[in-house]
Amino acid sequence: MIWRRSTLLVMFCATLVAQEASATREAQTNLAALVQRHCVECHGPDEPDAGLDFAAALKAPRSDALHGRMWRVLADKSMPPKQADALPDNERAALLNALGTLLQGAESRQPLSPRRLSREEVRRSVRDIFGVDLPAEMLPEDELSFGFDNVANVRAIGGAVAEQMLSAAEACAALVLPEGIGGPIPERRIEAEEMRCNTECGNATPFVSLYMNSTLTSTVTLKQPGNYEISVRAAGKQAGDEAARMVVRVAGKRVATHEVAAVARAPLEYTCTLELGAGSHEVVIAFTNDFYTAAAGTRPAADRNLLVDAFVLRGPMNAAPHAPAVALLAVDIGVNAKPEVRARAVLHPVLRLLWRGATDEDALSRLGQLVKERVLAGERFEDGLRSALIAAIASPRFWLRRESALSSTKEPQRSAALAARLALFVWNSAPDATLLDDAERGALRTSEGLRSVATRMLQDPRAGALSQCFAPQWLELRNLAASTPDAQLFASFTPQLRASMASEVVCFFEMVRAENMPARELLRARWSCIDASLAAHYGVPAPENAFARTELPERGGLLGMAAMLTVTSNPGRTSPVKRGRWILDHLLDSPPAPPPANAGALDERPEIAASLPLRERLTQHRRDPSCASCHTRMDALGFALEHFDGIGAWRTADGPHAIDSAGVLPDGRRVDGLATLKQVLVADRAFLRGLLRALLTTAIGRQFGSADELFLQRTLDALPADPSIADLVLAVVGSPVFSASSRD
Amino acid sequence: MLRATGLACALPLLENMGADAAVAPARAVWIFLPNGMHMERWRPGASFAKLSPTLEPLAAHSKSLTVITGLAIEAGQAGADGAGDHARAAATFLTCSRAKKTDGADIHAGLSVDQLAAQSLGNATPLASLELGCEPGRLAGGCDSGYSCAYTNTVSWSSPTTPCAKETSPRRLFERLFGDMDAATDVRARALARARKRSVLDWLSEDTRRLAGTVSAADRATLSAWMEALRALEQRLAADDSARVSMPEPELILRGSGSQAEKIELMGLLLARAFEGDQTRIATLMVGNAGSNRAYPEVAWSDGHHDTSHHGKDPKKLDAIARINAWHMQRLATFLDTLAAAKEGDGSVLDNTMVLMGCGISDGDRHNHDDLPVLLAGGRALGVRGGRHMLLARPTPMANLHLAMLRKLGVKAQAFADSTEALQLGA
Known part of the structure; x- marks a missing residue:
């Protein structure tokens, strides 16, 4: 019976494989026909647009990346372009359908x-x-x-x-x-002979003899802090009416004064205990009551000396x-x-x-x-x-x-x-x-x-790693540690403020995550987590508890955070371009292409900077068509945040120029300031796609690019309308790509 | 069963010339600077009687200095790869080979000249080579236009797919070079530390061998690189290090949180001591990562170096670039001083060490990979003439200079990357 069942299973699987293969062939045939009809006029062998020649490209046996790219531009209707012949809806659907078949399981085919x-x-x-x-x-x-x-x-x-x-x-x-x-x-013994004598010391084996008020010094390095014991084995050459006096100093501080009554043939250990930190410490043994009278008549000379054999450092005792x-x-x-x-x-x-x-x-x-x-x-x-x-x-x-x-x-x-x-x-x-x-x-x-x-x-509290490790990487905010705002222009940017900025991001993300708020709360929140130094920076009253939830109606959310606003600024001024790029990259899932080589820089000559607002200078820059296609997208987004200076403090003017935070996006929507920018971004599901893409990247360990476009869209479609961060994490964990290794 | 590591040399006819024990060792260090130079202030006159303003800090060493004008790296050009000139500047600086544009694990450049030398000569010293840097890698985001950070953060490649990570912490470098010298006075403690280390290394080698049989092909390649590293560690442990010079932990490290100038000085100092004690003969040093955007308060400039290097001919930015360049020449002068002060035979360590310093691009605004600012210092005992500005008649592959240095080191190479002939350093 077992034999029979497994044979059936093999036959069933073989049928499935055969069906899949025939579906793939059919999709390929359909795709080729449709592409021939609608695409190769521009994307053909002769000077193909965007360097893409379908005649050649579609011959490759597996082209997940190309199929994914085609699927994306057809799905969002950015292709064919307006000036080309329109693509009838049913043919668009047929194209998407064929691509969908070919992209089946593409996410599990990418190499790791x-x-x-x-x-x-x-x-x-x-x-x-x-x-x-x-x-x-x-x-x-x-x-x-x-x-x-x-x-x-x-x-x-x-x-x-x-x-x-x-x-x-x-x-x-x-x-x-x-x-x-x-x-x-553990203990270590340091011989007196190994110690430095500050004057002249005599040799009286096994002792070093201190015959005037002098010191022996040695430096010890400790790996562990704790209570230590210093035992000096010593004796005195006694004379006069006092015993030889020995002072032990560590790091300049007197830790013991011993009356050394022992004599050379029976030296004793003189011990004291003290607390020491890890690191290097200077140990000094000093003779402090030298005494000498010359011989006179029958009275012999009287000479008091300190004789030191060694000291032993024991510890840590506790x-x-x-x-x-x-x-x-x-x-x-x-x-x-x-x-x-x-x-x-x-x-x-x-x-x-x-x-x-x-x-x-x-x-x-x-x-x-x-x-x-x-x-x-x-x-x-x-x-x-x-x-x-x-x-x-x-x-x-x-x-x-x-x-x-x-x-x-x-x-x-x-x-x-x-x-x-x-x-x-x-x-x-x-x-x-x-x-x-x-x-x-x-x-x-x-x-x-x-x-x-x-x-x-x-x-589990360990899931806080998503806020502590994932979020600051996803948003590039780890770079805050390397930001260098101009010390003269931004005197309030202290190490304390830098640390608070970084904490705000982690704490805010964690609150949204742990309390299962919708992920889009990251954008639309009118609150944040701040402490006293951030409150002063933001110009609001200090909260009762540091980094507790604080209402910030004029700021709130990722877009109002000093960390982001600082990381996306130049040392001396804001950079609407960098802020725009950051938004496109991390919040809208559409990173702009890198600037062409030798992209012109802004005119930053002081006389120009003083006479022309930043906006005018950027407008000049956009006249160059090679710059315009990206900058029209970036700049309007970035300018909406111009009321926040290079370290994220609120401002009403930029030097002599009034702030103008208005702009028009390529699709005609107007933004002016933080509130309208938030509305535009929250409405866009691309934010969720970007977050999902980032989570997948770090979870699976590869880029989620063109080949994965359909997979991303399907995963996103299966989510609730306003998913939480946990929903997204679970979507990653539950997806087939999480439990499969690549079939390479 | 471990596969071969794929470190096969790309070059024919490589062999160690077999150094005479009495002769001082031949050494080389390649130093990389990011973001190009202010070329007008860099370039000296043809006569070399007077150094240029940027080179002025090197005046004391001008007799051992060769400034070379006209070198180019063809592989650095954009070609079909588009943006990313900084990544290419570093990736091609010592490989002179095209870098595959990727941010993934499929990186590919070329064997670098220092690693070629290390693979040929490295057996003579406890460490085959040192790869150092003064700036840690980026903390987040991309490094350059879709190029992996491996390209911007590394100049040394031990194979076309294997970048060598660099050491950026003076404290860690000190520990690595001199850390166990503390125990040197206590012979027993030192022997114990070695015995323990040997037990652990033996275990790890055996463990890796067994593990390799159970993993995927890709993982096996990683394990074979690890195995190679373990072997180097074992070799170092077994090496006779009686020639090692001990050095106390420098005050600058103990104090911690030093300035950038101090950090660069420390790296130079530790490298000089490693050379002096013959711990290694080959090194690279990236003073900054390619495209570094570090601000330079040291020359009263608070904007990022990279942002500034896009100067758009703005005189103020150009001046800042030149000040940054000159500041780096001061750091180089300190390093050369240290090498020159270390006596060796009748001369100094500097006489037996070739110090190349340069950039992988020329002008920061144009990102051109020709007319590169390059200088060579030291190496007098190796037959480097010095005291001149070598003006090459036409664009010449940088690989020609690398090839010449390889030969002076005693590596019998016929060619290196796209070299056409060896540059005449002694003529």
């Missing part, structure tokens, strides 16, 4: 490339797994691609990158298991139980077990998380061997374990996404790879045990299952 975890993904993974905070600068720089740090970290791993990854793994493992965990308190290590070692089965067995018990649960479900028995047992090898070399178990952690973090099993497993037929691998893609998308981090359990149960095998797991993940 290997992806290395981004800095943020590494940081958040080790934070969630080990509870440690690895500084971003320790990790190799990200390579941006299509605006995102995790799309194609195409940089090969060679040279500096490999060394950085290895030293980051070392740093991370040391944060989890610092040197000395579970062992004796190493409170180190939380990451305690958590890691909670499953340690104890010193009586073999080191490789102990290591296995400790490492298994963390490797499951660190390697995102793909725990490999063989790799695990070899890590056990590594620990054993270190222990046999005389090291403590904890130190061997640290080496194993370094290896596990530096392994490609951690930093390389293994998305090829998505096309695996082996179910546990496929589900683990899906869990990883899900966690890295929604949390920018590794999957947790619950998610991996879900994957093992098979909960991710269906689109509904994926959506339901993702819905739960979106409730």
Whole structure:
């Protein structure tokens, strides 16, 4: 029976494939005929318009990108152009239909490339797994691609990158298991001979003799802050009526005064404790009560000297139980077990998380061997374990996404790879045990299952990554950190204000996201999240709670945010062009072409700038037809925001010129100021398409371009009329392209 | 089973000339500046008796200086690729090869001259080469008109598809070069650190070998590059580094948050020490990324460098460009001072080091890839004549200069990229 059923299944599939092939052939024939009739007059072999020759282009076996581009211009009716013969509606429908057939599944045909975890993904993974905070600068720089740090970290791993990854793994493992965990308190001994004497000191082995009021100095560098103990082994050559006095100073501050009554044949340790920070500290040992009387008659000379042998720095003494290590070692089965067995018990649960479900028995047992090898070399178990952690973090099993497993037929691998893609998308981090359990149960095998797991993940605070990592990249606002407004013109632009600007974006996006408001609230909001310094900047009363929701009817939403308005300005003035480009790129999903080489610049000579408003100078620039096609779109959008200066403060004049924020868009709509600009943008569904495109780009790790136009439109059409950010995230997660690897 | 890494050399007849141990090592560093120059203020007279205003800060080194006029990089031209001259300026600077216009992972340029030298000579030193920069990459958005940021942020390519990431943090570079020297006084601590590192590297190599059998072809290529990197690390660990010079952590690093001038100076200082201690003989340094829009408060200019370089013949902007250029020559002078002060044999480290500095475009407004501003300093002991302005009669491939430098380094190359012959540096 089983044989029979599978034979039937094969026959059924073969029929499907055959049907698909015949549908494709039919669509190709129809398309060729229609294109021949309506398109090749302009897009033919002789001087084809836009360099596009259909006669040649459509011969290619698969041309998803071309088909997608055709589908888009036919769907939005920008082709054929007005001056050409009109395309009857039924033929347009037939063309779209044929293209629709050919584009079926195109989104899953586009190739994917290997992806290395981004800095943020590494940081958040080790934070969630080990509870440690690895500084971003320790990790190799990200390579941006299509605006995102995790799309194609195409940089090969060679040279500096490999060394950085290895030293980051070392740093991370040391944060989890610092040197000395579970062992004796570390100490270091510094001999008096190694210290600097500020005058002249005598040699009285094993001592250095201080025979006048002088000092011995040494610098110690500490990796960890904490309570330390300084023990100086010393004695005195006693004379007079006081014992030799020894003062210990650290970093210029007196920490102890010892009366050194011991004598050379029985030196003592003189100890004091103090708190020290990490870094370099100067330790000074001073002799302060020198005494000498020359011999007179029968009375011998009396000479008091301080004899110093060495000092020992012990600490940190107060190493409170180190939380990451305690958590890691909670499953340690104890010193009586073999080191490789102990290591296995400790490492298994963390490797499951660190390697995102793909725990490999063989790799695990070899890590056990590594620990054993270190222990046999005389090291403590904890130190061997640290080496194993370094290896596990530096392994490609951690930093390389293994998305090829998505096309695996082996179910546990496929589900683990899906869990990883899900966690890295929604949390920018590794999957947790619950998610991996879900994957093992098979909960991710269906689109509904994926959506339901993702819905739960979106409730988790870790989903704030969408606001902290995704949003500032999507909107290019990470560039705020590199903005350099002119210090004289914008004296109020302090580091504090810069930080507040960045926080506003994250906090606002997070509120819209977490409270499930429509995504378009990002544009139309008449409120934002500000603190006192932004309130002063915006000219409104300071809010009671920093970064709580504050009504801002004249501003509000992304378009009124100082971060955006600053990033899209030149250091010395606003740039309506950059703001217009930013809106087209990020809010209207139609990035303008880059300027032609040798595009003329604006006349910025001071005498011209003073006599002509910026608008007039840009108008001059637009007279050049090669500039006009883009600038008519960009400039009107950008000018609507002219009431906001180069760092986003409200203004009524630009130097001697009054502000004119009015403009006409290419389609004839008028905009004047922020309020009307918001209306225009909110009405356009392109905003949602752009946001969806950006989410897909970072989730799947490739550009979503022409070949995906139909897929984007269909996904968008299936959404509610006014979808939330969560709706968009779920649309990505539930789409076939999310669970399939490319068929390359 | 790992596949070959695809690092096969594009050039025929490559071999190490086999350096005489008694002879000081031959070295080269290629320094990239973004956004072109104010060419009228850059170009010296034919006689070279008087340096140009921009070059004036290099007066003390004029005897070892060759300013070369007439070099061009054909592959930098737009052709059918349209906008993106800055990306092309960096991508072709040392490869002289066309860069594929893409923002995706399918980047493709060419093997760069420094990496060719490193692959030929690198076995002699613990590090085959150093790739340095003074400006981190962009934080968001695109880099240049649809070109990957790999093109604007890198000049070194170890294969046509493999850009070499550069080190932009002086602290990290110090750690990489001298970090373990702290433990040098404690022999036991140092031996322990090495043993630990070796265990980890052994494990990782074996792990990568096993993993490679289970992944896709594309992932396998990444793993083979990683394997290559592990091998280099192992080699470095095993290398005899008795010649290494130790250096205390420079005050400028300890203090942190230094100015840009200090950062550039530090990178130069660390590189000079790496040369001096023979940790490497080949290096590249990007003082800024291609199209860098950094403001220059150092020369009282608050607009971005790139924005300003679109000067539209505005005299004020042109003057700012020239001031920025001269400021960079001051930084170069400091670096040359450091190399010249380091004694080596009868001469200095500078005598055995060729220092090339230049731009991949000439005028920032025209974005032309010919008439490039290029100078060569040092290398006297290698037979670089210096003390002259080499005015080439007609546009000459930049690759001719690279080829000449390769030969002076002892790499027996017949040609490099689109070279026609080696430039005569000694004649």
